[in-house]
Amino acid sequence: MLILQNISYIHPNKDLLFDNINLSVNRHDKVALIGNNGTGKSTLLSIIAGKLMPSAGQFNVATEPYYVPQIFGQYNDLTIAQALRIDAKLEALKEILEGNVTENNLSLLNDDWTIEERCSEALSYWQLTDLELTQKMETLSGGQKTKVFLAGIAIHQPDFILLDEPSNHLDTAGRQLLYDFIRSTASTLMIVSHDRELLNLLDVVCELSKRGITVYGGNYDFYAMQKQIENNALNQDVKSKEKAFRKAKEKERETLERQQKLDARGKKKQEKAGIATIMMNTLRNNAEKSTAKIKNVHAEKIGGISQELHELRSALPGIDKMKFGFDNSALHKGKVLFRATDINFQYNSQLLWKENLNIQISSGERISLKGVNGSGKTTLIKIILGKLDPQVGEVYRADNKSVYIDQDYSLIDNALKVYDQAQQFNLTRLQEHEIKIRLNRFLFTKEYWDKPCSALSGGEKMRLMLCCLTISNQSPDIIILDEPTNNLDIQNIEILRNAINEYQGTLIVVSHDDYFLEEINIERTVKL
Incomplete structure (x- = not known):
């Protein structure tokens, strides 16, 4: 075909x-x-x-x-x-x-x-x-x-x-x-x-x-x-190569020490024998050449192993390094963060929901929000975030810090460069080198730091968003994700999954990807 x-x-x-x-x-x-x-x-x-x-x-x-x-x-x-x-x-x-x-x-x-x-x-x-x-x-x-x-x-x-x-x-x-x-x-x-x-x-x-x-x-x-079998084998190769690298360095040290002892012993013998100065200089030069040759041989061997080790490490998936690393100490599991009693919302004098909504969200819950287009998912999210108030019913919101991550990663300012964007979240006044270490951890190497955020792909924006949240180091009480896996490749979905599973706060996810919802341990579903 x-x-x-x-x-x-x-x-x-x-x-x-x-x-x-x-x-x-x-x-x-x-x-x-x-x-x-x-x-x-x-x-x-x-x-x-x-x-x-x-x-x-x-x-x-x-x-x-x-x-x-x-x-x-x-x-x-x-x-x-x-x-x-x-x-x-x-x-x-x-x-x-x-x-x-x-x-x-x-x-x-x-x-x-x-x-x-x-x-x-x-x-x-x-x-x-x-x-x-x-x-x-x-x-x-x-x-x-x-x-x-x-x-x-x-x-x-x-x-x-x-x-x-x-x-x-x-x-x-x-x-x-x-x-x-x-x-x-x-x-x-x-x-x-x-x-x-x-x-x-x-x-x-x-x-x-x-x-x-x-x-x-x-x-x-x-x-x-x-792939897991391949990665396991790759990890074994890395460990073996690291062991070979340590042995080569140890062998180099032992050989040079032995050569230095031989040179010192030979020098003493020559001095006792009363050899002429010109001859002594020749013998010393020969000894130095011999030591230099030994160093070159070992340096070549160590350099080869080091290059192979670098290539193996580069092939390793970097997923496990990309975690939120939040300080979760301020989160109190079970605390009521949001409660809606018989709420409804009107558009053009038309009520959005046929029946008034009743919903309670507690700290630490993992909730999936589902419904067809036009069912009011975005409206409910805005009510939870305090950006809208319902015309019908009552709402209680506890003081909380929330982060809303939409499909377009609007928290990322496209006018900024990658490093400047990271600085926007630097609430704890990290040093420049510490921010760059975190950017590197999320695969933003030196060539990315001056790149405009507008040039990043969806997956790169997602990783930068995660990196910025780690730089802020303040665990939000609520993270809301709107269709988070749209436009992400499988590697970036795994990065997002691992980061989310480390997060201990309240999670609300709008998604049609049931496989992803299962992986992030959703506990209950709210259907509109």
């Missing part, structure tokens, strides 16, 4: 994205393409879809792939029918049914007499019955745009399908429809995703990294198990 041979891609600014990519995908395979942000997953999918040309190499696709992109802004000026490339066919059918049976209309229709029925059935399956095919794409939400392109699969019935983060904007019901489709389809699939539930439905995991593509013959759980 697909063969990639030595595919490389270089950005227009001459930066190399990936090099010598080789991969074969067989008919009916269901393949996951995963990798850290910035490795080129979406670019590789665009090349396979024919939207981009590779800088080098060649590829062969047995049939034209059907491509669902991650970003849909380029379709905003088109109607749904135009975006799905069925507008000409629908117009031809309409004209034929009105009696305009021209050769051009018949050619455009190409005997596809069921196109209207398939469109209706496809939109119905994806819960889009209220949409018209003549409607502009710009009027749709992110979830609706994704569903429109997913509906196009049933309309076009392709043999090869490329999906780029298809579950990103889908609610729980939409995700379930997507999972059912993936289970049942006989088409060949290649999917870029960080949704672990989705990834477990696929047969093969391909990991894209700087080393190329590594293929794991199994679903995501199998891949994770294999």
Whole structure:
């Protein structure tokens, strides 16, 4: 179905994205393409879809792939029918049914007499019955745009399908429809995703990294198990290399001490024997050359081991180093932080909730907030944070420090540079070198410090947000996360999970990612 041979891609600014990519995908395979942000997953999918040309190499696709992109802004000026490339066919059918049976209309229709029925059935399956095919794409939400392109699969019935983060904007019901489709389809699939539930439905995991593509013959759980084995082996290699490094340093010290003793003994003998000064100088020079040679031999050996050790350490995942490190001493488990009694909110004289809400939040709880779009999740969050007051009912808020982290990481000021952003959270007046140590711990090395925050990816902004919270060192009573795993790769999701699981305060999470919610030990769910 697909063969990639030595595919490389270089950005227009001459930066190399990936090099010598080789991969074969067989008919009916269901393949996951995963990798850290910035490795080129979406670019590789665009090349396979024919939207981009590779800088080098060649590829062969047995049939034209059907491509669902991650970003849909380029379709905003088109109607749904135009975006799905069925507008000409629908117009031809309409004209034929009105009696305009021209050769051009018949050619455009190409005997596809069921196109209207398939469109209706496809939109119905994806819960889009209220949409018209003549409607502009710009009027749709992110979830609706994704569903429109997913509906196009049933309309076009392709043999090869490329999906780029298809579950990103889908609610729980939409995700379930997507999972059912993936289970049942006989088409060949290649999917870029960080949704672990989705990834477990696929047969093969391909990991894209700087080393190329590594293929794991199994679903995501199998891949994770294999990666753990690899990381364990890597840790063992690091320990062995560290031991070899210590031994080499010890050997160098012992050899030099032995040589120095021999030189000193030889010098005494020469002095006793009354050897001429000129001869003594020659012998001393020879001894110094011998010592220098020994030093060079050991330095070369130690340098080689040190380089190997550095490379091994660089390959180690840095996830465990990235923790909040909060001072949790001020948190009192069980204290009532928020209580709402029969509350409701009005928009345009219309009550938001059919029934008034009653909810209590205590310190240390882990709560999932769920509901379809428009159910009032954002409004309830604003009421909890004290940014809105309900028009109906009563609210009690204890004095508390809360942090709201939205999908766009709005707490990060895009106008600031990375180091200056970190300084904004330096409430305890840490020294400059201490801030830079913390930035390094969250993978912001020296070349990032003067980089504008606007240039950071979603995953990088998330890591900077975590780093800034550690610099503040004041544990908030409440952390609210709004769709935290959207736009994050798997590595950054794991970093976020580890940091959250170390946090001891109250956690409120809006998310459709049930796998993630389970991993962060959510205790109860509030459904709106």
